[in-house]
Amino acid sequence: MKPFRLKQPSVLPGFGLTLGYTVLYLSLIVLVPLSALFFRTATLGWEEFWRIVSDPRVVASYRLTFGASLAGALINAVFGFIVAWTLVRTSFPGKKIVDALVDLPFALPTAVSGIALTALYAPNGWLGQYLEPLGIKAAFSPLGVTIALTFIGLPFVVRTLQPALEDLDSSVEEAAASLGAGRVQTFLRIILPAILPALLTGFALAFARALGEYGSVVFISGNMPMQTEITALLIITKLEQFDYPGATAIAVVMLVASFAILFFINLVQWWSSHRYRAGV
Amino acid sequence: MSIEVRNISKTFGAFTALNDVSLNVPNGQLVALLGPSGSGKTTLLRIIAGLEPPDAGSGRILFHDEDVVDRGVGDRQVGFVFQHYALFRHMTVFENIAFGLRVRPRKTRPEKSAIRDRVQELLRLVQLEGLGGRFPSQLSGGQRQRVALARALAVEPKVLLLDEPFGALDAKVRSELRRWLRRLHDEIHVTSVFVTHDQEEALEVADQVVVMNQGRIEQVGPPAEVYDNPANPFVYGFLGNVNLFHGRIDGGQARVGNVDFPLPALQAAGSRELVGYVRPHDIEVSREQTGPDAIAAVIGHIHGAGGLPRLELERLDNHLQVEAELTRDRLRELALQVGDRVYIRPKSMRVFVEGQPLDYQI
Numbered sequence: 001m002k003p004f005r006l007k008q009p010s011v012l013p014g015f016g017l018t019l020g021y022t023v024l025y026l027s028l029i030v031l032v033p034l035s036a037l038f039f040r041t042a043t044l045g046w047e048e049f050w051r052i053v054s055d056p057r058v059v060a061s062y063r064l065t066f067g068a069s070l071a072g073a074l075i076n077a078v079f080g081f082i083v084a085w086t087l088v089r090t091s092f093p094g095k096k097i098v099d100a101l102v103d104l105p106f107a108l109p110t111a112v113s114g115i116a117l118t119a120l121y122a123p124n125g126w127l128g129q130y131l132e133p134l135g136i137k138a139a140f141s142p143l144g145v146t147i148a149l150t151f152i153g154l155p156f157v158v159r160t161l162q163p164a165l166e167d168l169d170s171s172v173e174e175a176a177a178s179l180g181a182g183r184v185q186t187f188l189r190i191i192l193p194a195i196l197p198a199l200l201t202g203f204a205l206a207f208a209r210a211l212g213e214y215g216s217v218v219f220i221s222g223n224m225p226m227q228t229e230i231t232a233l234l235i236i237t238k239l240e241q242f243d244y245p246g247a248t249a250i251a252v253v254m255l256v257a258s259f260a261i262l263f264f265i266n267l268v269q270w271w272s273s274h275r276y277r278a279g280v
Numbered sequence: 281m282s283i284e285v286r287n288i289s290k291t292f293g294a295f296t297a298l299n300d301v302s303l304n305v306p307n308g309q310l311v312a313l314l315g316p317s318g319s320g321k322t323t324l325l326r327i328i329a330g331l332e333p334p335d336a337g338s339g340r341i342l343f344h345d346e347d348v349v350d351r352g353v354g355d356r357q358v359g360f361v362f363q364h365y366a367l368f369r370h371m372t373v374f375e376n377i378a379f380g381l382r383v384r385p386r387k388t389r390p391e392k393s394a395i396r397d398r399v400q401e402l403l404r405l406v407q408l409e410g411l412g413g414r415f416p417s418q419l420s421g422g423q424r425q426r427v428a429l430a431r432a433l434a435v436e437p438k439v440l441l442l443d444e445p446f447g448a449l450d451a452k453v454r455s456e457l458r459r460w461l462r463r464l465h466d467e468i469h470v471t472s473v474f475v476t477h478d479q480e481e482a483l484e485v486a487d488q489v490v491v492m493n494q495g496r497i498e499q500v501g502p503p504a505e506v507y508d509n510p511a512n513p514f515v516y517g518f519l520g521n522v523n524l525f526h527g528r529i530d531g532g533q534a535r536v537g538n539v540d541f542p543l544p545a546l547q548a549a550g551s552r553e554l555v556g557y558v559r560p561h562d563i564e565v566s567r568e569q570t571g572p573d574a575i576a577a578v579i580g581h582i583h584g585a586g587g588l589p590r591l592e593l594e595r596l597d598n599h600l601q602v603e604a605e606l607t608r609d610r611l612r613e614l615a616l617q618v619g620d621r622v623y624i625r626p627k628s629m630r631v632f633v634e635g636q637p638l639d640y641q642i
Contacts, residue, residue, distance in 0.1 A: 171366040
């Protein structure tokens with residue numbers, strides 16, 4: 001067996017410096033604030049912690065937050081793919097403008113998007129008035145939360161997929177066609193596997209962003225306890241009541257769950273992109 | 281299966297890639313489309329494959345006398361090999377080769393075991409046995425191209441089309457692979473067309489060479505035929521190194537370089553310019569003036585490596601460069617040095633008047 005070595009021999013200089021910088025930077029920016037969270041939570045006893053985080057109202061908020069985030073990320077994975085495909089593969093007048101529009105959810109203050117979406121989907125809003133007679137309650141329902149989380153997640157999927165789609169070699173598709181594969185087979189067997197790592201990354205980013213979203217959701221959700229309260233809102237509520245340990249306890253649960261999910265997606269992504277480069 | 285191309289044109293915007301091209305590829309032959317880049321050879325290949333449509337209403341593509349213009353690439357039963365392999369990099373070599381069989385509709389799809397046998401057979405054919413489990417990224421360029429070839433052959437194509445198949449490989453692998461392709465073709469006899477810009481490759485491998493230039497076919501013929509009897513100055517210049525000797529014709533008497541010869545056919549044509557084309561190996565180099573048609577020159581450079589050493593010479597009369605090839609024995613015998621004064625004489629020359637060849641042997 002090879003002896004373990006931290007540093008692999010390499011011609012690239014500055015291994016110590018760059019690794020040291022990375023660790024320091026991540027510590028200051030990410031780890032130290034997050035560990036403060038854990039210390040704060042630790043002032044609670046175990047039972048007290050469990051009582052807060054397993055409160056039915058809080059549990060309902062987990063369900064909504066994770067469910068709506070997942071739904072939003074999945075919707076974005078499908079429709080974001082179509083948008084990215086259109087932007088890469090087709091040319092039409094005004095393409096640059098459409099391309100720029102994709103970034104708007106990034107740039108807009110989240111409260112602004114929240115107000116805009118609420119105005120649109122409220123029962124008397126532009127769209128809401130047509131949905132209401134159909135029995136669809138868009139604003140002030142879990143559906144509204146999903147809409148808001150879909151809105152803010154779109155750029156992540158589109159922007160991560162675009163370079164991957166641009167890298168696709170058109171001759172590979174032609175090869176598949178010349179071997180008798182139809183468009184659907186070519187898509188499922190050739191294109192999708194090639195862009196899957198990028199798609200997973202975009203999905204993970206959109207999902208992570210949605211988990212932490214607050215501003216755009218609180219307006220459209222209506223914030224009804226047990227029904228349309230997201231976890232971030234509960235944390236803010238506790239903070240406003242100066243219940244800092246309670247707020248951090250819920251935050252810790254969110255943090256651990258998010259980390260576990262993102263880590264899992266990263267593993268899948270790593271596996272799917274490295275599987276066929278083994279030994280290189 | 282024979283391929284017939286009838287009056288095909290293709291334009292990309294203002295650029296004419298193919299201008300009313302017609303071509304016949306007999307069944308079982310290996311044909312090279314040879315030309316400089318931009319000559320339309322790849323476009324023609326892609327149109328034959330169905331990867332590119334010809335201009336609307338411009339002509340017909342017939343496979344075995346059957347019109348296939350309206351058929352998509354998947355329905356033409358062609359195997360296509362791409363210059364940069366276009367392998368599916370997320371699939372193993374085995375899966376790559378099996379792809380064409382696995383995507384068939386359930387009715388015509390072979391059994392799993394039949395697919396396995398077929399792939400093994402193809403791996404043997406392209407001499408990659410035991411590498412079925414590798415991914416394309418773990419293979420060398422030559423191996424990848426052979427996988428691409430096996431993948432194209434897996435669907436038992438009636439026609440095999442190869443787009444610069446060895447273009448991305450280094451010189452040694454290239455020459456090995458093209459000899460191997462020739463042997464493979466002799467074994468399987470599938471009608472094949474390959475595109476190349478390398479005249480050596482075309483002349484060595486193909487049964488027929490199609491020389492293309494600027495969207496037109498300049499000449500079609502067996503390698504020896506196009507090399508020895510080029511139809512026009514372009515083909516002559518493209519199929520090897522060439523020296524140009526400028527001259528004039530006046531009243532049926534031509535003078536090219538220091539060579540005088542009668543051309544009675546052009547007696548009435550008056551006075552006009554002529555160009556004589558001489559291959560480097562058709563230039564005789566000697567120390568003494570052997571006759572009135574020898575031209576004095578100075579040796580500028582000697583490339584001694586290789587089987588046929590090359591001399592770069594400068595003519596003393598008009599200071600134009602001339603390239604000559606002579607055998608190693610002859611070079612040793614003459615004991616030539618850079619700066620020496622020698623006499624050169626074209627042993628054989630091809631004269632073109634207004635693009636039409638006129639043979640002239642000395």
